[in-house]
Amino acid sequence: MILSEQDRKHFIRTLTPGGRLQTHRGILYHDDLIDQPLGGKVKTHLGFSYHLLLPTTEELIRYLKRSSQIIFPKDSGYLILRLGIKPGTRVIEAGTGSGGFCLALATFVGDSGHVYSYDNRLDMQELARLNIERAGLLHRVTFVIRDVEEGFDEEDVDALFLDMLSPWDMLDQAHAALRGSGVLGCLVPTVNQLSHMIGSLTAHPGFGFVEAEELILRQYKTVPARVRPEDRIVGHTGYMIFARAVVPAQEDTVDSVDNSNDLDET
């Protein structure tokens, strides 16, 4: 449940009998909220009012408990479409981070799909697990603690997302885990990484259709007489790079065999 007020303070809480929420403007008692209609106003013991709202996936991600940079909703939504995520999809992500994108993946794969989330840091993954559990999605996610360069346990996954410093080190492992035509995606913040990843993907025989993109989000002030873009915005989060797993060309193998057969037919 999210409680939100016009001044944009948000609290995301699961309502429990006897629970209480201490806001900066007084206390709200969960028992008073449980029977209230969604979208209605509730008041703190000091008389300030909040709205009772059900959070969207975008809000769950935006207000996640985090100990690291998360993938912003502007990027998450597009990544979901680009990676081909939908109910039933099996997808790997490395690494887990605070679990923001994991939450988006787990939401959209539904009960018939599954998310395999790898990270080498236990503390990070514990936080992510907590975030996913609170969203009621824990049954859709398998968490694995591992240095991902050792590879993935799954095969034939539909999509694989790399959120790590050197995604180019993972191309063989990613190709081994992806089904043919599956989508590889990654997000990197610097142009150095963008350039390096494009180079590695282009040179790898197991990937094709390399594309790179970035999204810039502009928020607008919504005062009716003075509508205008916000003065200060997030200018950059990262570059998204995509490729498709392809079957490495047969000819190359055949060719080399042919060549080795060239010897003296006489």
Added chain:
Amino acid sequence: MILSEQDRKHFIRTLTPGGRLQTHRGILYHDDLIDQPLGGKVKTHLGFSYHLLLPTTEELIRYLKRSSQIIFPKDSGYLILRLGIKPGTRVIEAGTGSGGFCLALATFVGDSGHVYSYDNRLDMQELARLNIERAGLLHRVTFVIRDVEEGFDEEDVDALFLDMLSPWDMLDQAHAALRGSGVLGCLVPTVNQLSHMIGSLTAHPGFGFVEAEELILRQYKTVPARVRPEDRIVGHTGYMIFARAVVPAQEDTVDSVDNSNDLDET
């Protein structure tokens, strides 16, 4: 199925025994493709090769048959998150258009959710129906031909999306259809509409938490030695405006009740 070649020609086809696909570089016979591995190369009768790929939702939208402007994937993905769409969601859209966003909605609501899509033009909706049918999602969508100002048949829907010239004319009808705290979204191309819609939403007692945003997508050339943003990009699609359905303030109701009680004090 999508057949795609490095020069970025795409064909999205459902493979059927005996079928054939005429490309600009020769013919591909469906029977030859059915047993091929995904991600592998196939050759036309002229010897040109294509890759056999399974399309992502992003590709299904991008290469949709269309007779009107569609909502771009960059916006669709973010709208899905912002509208709170997920497996199980019930959502209304008005109007249907060519069905691009309908396809995204139908994908993500899963079999447990549903899309109600309204439009006043039969020809448009027939095209959308065809696009949704091809994607195998027809059972998740109810199409309605209607001038939407007459209102919607559904109640307590989780989200409602307006893609029309004068979305401000639909606020009462939208509020009647949405559950409390449900999300209203719309997309408008001009600043005149942006300003008008923000004004109407702000003034309407049944909506709160008005926000407006736009997304700019930049594609990058992926030639490894010369990575750079594309010279020409789509500079604008539309402004996205969001609000939440709230219970109108009690005072208003009380006031009207008071007024109606003013009679017979005699």
Added chain:
Amino acid sequence: MILSEQDRKHFIRTLTPGGRLQTHRGILYHDDLIDQPLGGKVKTHLGFSYHLLLPTTEELIRYLKRSSQIIFPKDSGYLILRLGIKPGTRVIEAGTGSGGFCLALATFVGDSGHVYSYDNRLDMQELARLNIERAGLLHRVTFVIRDVEEGFDEEDVDALFLDMLSPWDMLDQAHAALRGSGVLGCLVPTVNQLSHMIGSLTAHPGFGFVEAEELILRQYKTVPARVRPEDRIVGHTGYMIFARAVVPAQEDTVDSVDNSNDLDET
């Protein structure tokens, strides 16, 4: 003179015998600086080093003393080109503000051109005058305190720039001051103003060739191994609108003449 250090603290000072500059890292004595080579390092009494640099016009504007929002260099440079400013140009601006754009105008009109700067607030213009004086450009600027709706004293100016809340109120006055084909420019922050100004300019018989634009500046971090856009940027300053003064169509004049002749002198 500008003194600048790698951590980007700047001080713009005119060096005077006996002067001293108190930085947050110690004192610099002007007498020690006067003979130093430009681009060289100088040290404070605490041993911290600064570079001695000559400021560019961009830096003079960026580090101006200000009591109001200034026009950013990203916009100033483009406005200079678009307004057709060059050595010899006569240009009016209304209002003066803190004098940032006035400084740019005064720089580029040279000694053979002139800037006429109007504002209705004496305190603002005093600050601007100080800023222009420090830049040594006072002889190129005439300051006028006036409610600009009363009109301008000049005629046949080459360009006229409006930086005010309701620039559409000034179109007749602007047309009277501009030479034929002269450029009118303005900068407004909101879409409401953008839309209003475009409407007024389009309807005015004395202006043609209306254009509107905005510029987004992205700074990049310059750490060689991690080049990337800054996380947070200025997302918006304002919309620039331009038009050309044209001779109103003959027909209109003829009409008014006809009307004024209606009285039969018999």
Added chain:
Amino acid sequence: MILSEQDRKHFIRTLTPGGRLQTHRGILYHDDLIDQPLGGKVKTHLGFSYHLLLPTTEELIRYLKRSSQIIFPKDSGYLILRLGIKPGTRVIEAGTGSGGFCLALATFVGDSGHVYSYDNRLDMQELARLNIERAGLLHRVTFVIRDVEEGFDEEDVDALFLDMLSPWDMLDQAHAALRGSGVLGCLVPTVNQLSHMIGSLTAHPGFGFVEAEELILRQYKTVPARVRPEDRIVGHTGYMIFARAVVPAQEDTVDSVDNSNDLDET
């Protein structure tokens, strides 16, 4: 002179007695235009009307005869400010290209400044010379044909602009030509070049205060009832990189002196 019509066809011509201009809507005779007021309408022999306008610097650049990519006005204006160009400035550019930026530089340095423009291609520079001559600015520009890696003839110039494939090859030469605290600027299209140039500048003892930026220009449709950004825009021209010439740190010199003193151990 520029002749312009509401449908945005432009012709930039110097009016000469007896001259004629063939437009796609009929002929205009220069003799008929010479006495017309600026901003007024003139008619072709077919009765179509054009406006007689004096071109701005922005228009001179935009409609330049070109055989290569030019630097766009959005970048030129900002570069002028950032490079510290103003009446009196001495500036070097390498290479000349079609002369678009040369025209901007020559405009703003005035008669008291000067532009030294280097290129290794005679054909390009001949075109640039023609463009500068038409703008009446030839006396402010010295053209030099040279492979710029051989260095520049000038010393103590205020600013130096590099528009070439490998600007990092020119840092020693640039430092030798610039006065202390002078501004080095360059424009490069790819992230590879951006990253390379930042690395080279950062490592060079003769440069400091490295900054990198890019500008995105959005044009708006100016139909009053439907104001909106243009659908398709220029998404990228180039990255601008700036640095200041500094006096290399004393220590370095001392070190080399020490080393050169290592002889005569006998």
